Every structure is written in structure tokens, then in C-alpha cells.
Amino acid sequence: MNDDPSTSLTYGSYLTLDQLLSAQHPSSDLHDEMLFIIIHQTKELWLKQIIHELKLSRDLIRADKLIEVHKSLSRVSRIQAVMTLSWDVLATLTPADYMSFRDVLGTSSGFQSAQFRQVEFLLGIKDKAHLRYQEEGSEGHSGLSAALHQPSLWDEASAALARAGFALPAEVLERDWSRPYEPSPAVEAAWLEVYRNTSKWWPLYQLAEKLVDVDDAMATWRHKHVITVERIIGFKRGTGGTAGVPYLQSTLSKRAFPELWSLRTQI
């Protein structure tokens, strides 16, 4: 046997392609179901990379390495752009194509994506109700539970503001991290000072604009999702049990960094 990694490693073995490429199991014999599976698997791989970057970003903010965060958050927003573009590939699926295999999906739905919720939780959009869709003891459950109970990127950004000398109340700095975040006038006032005096606060200002890029890209992805869903299933109810398009429209106003949006009115 050849144990020397410089000659024994192959493209396929390095990337574990045997497993990756044998993980597509259409439940019907319809041609278009393969596209549906590949689109979703690709999206889960990108979400895995986004989670990897967001954890690093959170640790870097905690360590006051605000310049180093750029690379990671820029990568996240570029991946989000690719994910948004991939809706155009899915939109080649016509309503009739999709309805021919929709039944096999049962009650499964993107609503149950543990990694999607983990991204929301890492950014700061917390809703512990989503834990119940993950099986206790599964990797999805443990990742989501950890992100729920730890400070989000936005909580870490507030802590960084406090270390920089901004007075923030205890309900921001020592909150129960698992609770939904409530926008704070003191946080908005601190970021407003950063935006009004950018040369003094440049690293914080650049961090804020990188965070806005990520929030912006998330909203753009959500918007393209709802448009594509309306194009494919109209106003049918969702397999996951929601009203469908009206539910998805109600998520468009979700923001991970609300004060970075509200402060713009004051400038």
C-alpha cells in the first residue's frame, strides 16, 4: 500500500467525492428532481462555509481585531451573492415540472434547515422555537443550540463599542443571549457617533459597513426566494405548514443589525 500522501492522495479521495456524489437520492424518476436536490445541497455547503466564517468573525470582534474581520465578512457577502444568483437556475423549473414531484417532499421544507437558522442565530436573529425542528442529540441540534446560547456577532459588536468607551446599558451587555434581540436607543446613538465621526472611529465604521453588506445580502436572498416561490407555486400553502408566499413576505423585514439601519434616518 502507498502511504505517502504526496503520491497516494487523489483529487477524488481528497474531496471525498465518492460520498459527496452518491448523496443524491431522488424520490421520483422525474428528470427535474435532481436539480432540486443539487440546488439545496449546494446551498447547505455554502451555509457551512458561511457558518465557518461567521464564527471566526465573532471571535475576531471579541478580540478587537476589527481589521481582520473584513476578509471573512467580505467572503460571506460574496457567497451570499452566489446563493442569490442560484435562484435563477432554480427558476428554470416550471410550475408543472415542480408540481410533478412536489408530493414526494411531504412536509419537509427549507424552514427546517438547521444551518440556515444557525446563520440567523450567529448574526443575531434569535428565535428558540426553531430548535424544536431538530432531533435532540443531532449535529443540527447541537450547533443551533450553541449558537442560541452564545453572544451573536451583534452582541459582540456592542461589547466592542463598550470597550471603545461608549456607555451601553447592562440590558445590552449582559442580556440573556437566547432571547430575541431588542433594538436599543443607546446602541443606535453609539453607532451614530461612529458614522458622524468616521475618521476617529474608522475600524468600527468599516466593521459596521461590512455588517450592513451581510444584512443587505440576506434581505436580497430572501426577496429572490419569495419571488421565485411565487413564480413556481403561486399562493399555495407551503409544505412546512406556513401560508407560503405571505409568510415569506413577512420575513423580508428581518434585520440582524437593526440600529445600523435605523441610524441612517438621523444622518
Ligand code: HEM
Ligand atoms: C421550488 C422551490 C421552492 C419553493 C416552492 C419553496 C417554498 C418555500 C416556502 C413556501 C417556505 C415557507 C415554509 C413552508 O411552509 O414550507 C419556504 C421556506 C424556506 N425555504 Fe424555500 N422554497 C423553494 C426552494 C428553496 C431553496 C432552493 C432554498 C435554499 C437554497 C430554500 C430555502 C428556504 C428556507 C431557508 C426557508 C425558511 C425561510 C424563513 O423561515 O425565513 N427554499 N420555502
Ligand SMILES: N[C@@H](CC(=O)c1ccccc1NC=O)C(=O)O
Ligand atoms: N416549502 C416548499 C418545499 C421545499 O421547497 C423544500 C422541500 C424539501 C427540501 C427543501 C425545500 N426547499 C425550501 O423550502 C414547498 O412548499 O413546495
